[in-house]
Amino acid sequence: MKQKVIPYGRPWVDEQDVAAAVEVLHSEWLTTGPKVVEFEQAVAAYVGVQAAVAVSSGTAALHAAMDAIGVKAGDEVIVPALTFVATANAVVYQGGRPVFADIDPETLLLAPEEVEKKISPRTKAVIAVDYAGQPCDYDALRDIARRAGIFLVADACHSLGAEYHGRRVGSLADLTVFSFHPVKHITSGEGGMVVTDDPELAARMRRFRNHGLDSDHHQRFREGTWRYEMVELGYNYRLSDLQCALGMSQLRRLPEFLARRREVARRYDLAFEGLPALSRPRVREGVSHAYHLYVILLNLEVGGRGRDEIFQDLRAAGLGVNVHYLPVYRHTYYQSRFAIPGGVCPLAEAAYERLLTLPLYPAMSEAEVERVIMIVREILDPGLAPAQRYLVSLTAHDEAMRVCAEK
Numbered sequence: 001m002k003q004k005v006i007p008y009g010r011p012w013v014d015e016q017d018v019a020a021a022v023e024v025l026h027s028e029w030l031t032t033g034p035k036v037v038e039f040e041q042a043v044a045a046y047v048g049v050q051a052a053v054a055v056s057s058g059t060a061a062l063h064a065a066m067d068a069i070g071v072k073a074g075d076e077v078i079v080p081a082l083t084f085v086a087t088a089n090a091v092v093y094q095g096g097r098p099v100f101a102d103i104d105p106e107t108l109l110l111a112p113e114e115v116e117k118k119i120s121p122r123t124k125a126v127i128a129v130d131y132a133g134q135p136c137d138y139d140a141l142r143d144i145a146r147r148a149g150i151f152l153v154a155d156a157c158h159s160l161g162a163e164y165h166g167r168r169v170g171s172l173a174d175l176t177v178f179s180f181h182p183v184k185h186i187t188s189g190e191g192g193m194v195v196t197d198d199p200e201l202a203a204r205m206r207r208f209r210n211h212g213l214d215s216d217h218h219q220r221f222r223e224g225t226w227r228y229e230m231v232e233l234g235y236n237y238r239l240s241d242l243q244c245a246l247g248m249s250q251l252r253r254l255p256e257f258l259a260r261r262r263e264v265a266r267r268y269d270l271a272f273e274g275l276p277a278l279s280r281p282r283v284r285e286g287v288s289h290a291y292h293l294y295v296i297l298l299n300l301e302v303g304g305r306g307r308d309e310i311f312q313d314l315r316a317a318g319l320g321v322n323v324h325y326l327p328v329y330r331h332t333y334y335q336s337r338f339a340i341p342g343g344v345c346p347l348a349e350a351a352y353e354r355l356l357t358l359p360l361y362p363a364m365s366e367a368e369v370e371r372v373i374m375i376v377r378e379i380l381d382p383g384l385a386p387a388q389r390y391l392v393s394l395t396a397h398d399e400a401m402r403v404c405a406e407k
């Protein structure tokens, strides 16, 4: 019997979520109504900041953040090499130049000392990316940003719900960006949000998402006026009430989603411990990882096979494994537009050659978790006899159950 492929990520929309969206469909406001404000306030309260601005995607949120801090032609913004292209694209939308900084080879997070090396008189900001869901070293990054007089922006599209020294991601940078794409922690179909404690930046982003107008439809309705002024160039980056209602309903389920992601990650950690063919990125002390992705680093010298071969074998065995990411500057567009020399971030390049993302999502069944563990062990450690493999897997399961029971 052919089993279904286990994807690397998948949304989990339940009947409650559906009912929340249907309620809006029967209401007066399909967009720019009360659900937008409700969702914004709920996310702001959850992460512990004053203001949140909902927009149509995480990418739009990054763009709004770059506009709010005034990134323009000739400005440089430091971004990690190991991230999704959208992080750097947001800088380019504004006519700025992304400057790529290398990562810490153990955590795979933006390395503060590498950021420091890339600061120039043109640097406007640094965008920290909480790769895979682990918060960056915000104390060090904040310190560097303060000394250099630049903005610290967090691309937290992987890390909603993560904590750093007891503080939630969202309250650690000048501006923090989230995505509600279906593979992320919570979804609104498509969607994004920027959170900040600066009311002026928030006001700018509210205009930016609505054509640069000084008021929105809901405000004018309440105030009984038709008049609006376009005070600067903006976009239509609005998030609808329909989407915000879904997002709001998903946000209520976030604690449950996070707990399950962490539980599955713990199961993998235990099952793969001591497997010579792979390593795990280090999780630093004092952080709570949100596990958007479960990433492994292949020890290629052990198996004698390359990452792409292993990738193919895992895919053929029914695991929807993935690779996050090709260093951004190696994409054709960045090569031709910015002519960045190969190897500017050697640690990100070296990590990229060994990276694999395993399936991880909150709706994963026990059987699916078990299947991932078995297949990974089988393909990465072909020397292990099947019976032994089964025992190792059961031991990991028992250990995880014990750890969960102790909590």
Ligand SMILES: *Cc1c(COP(=O)(O)O)cnc(C)c1O
Residues within 6 Å of the ligand: 057, 058, 059, 060, 083, 084, 086, 087, 129, 155, 157, 158, 179, 180, 181, 190, 191, 192
């Ligand atoms: C998902 C993601 C984005 C973009 O979010 P969208 O909602 O898909 O536009 C940006 N940066 C990172 C690191 C992401 O993972």
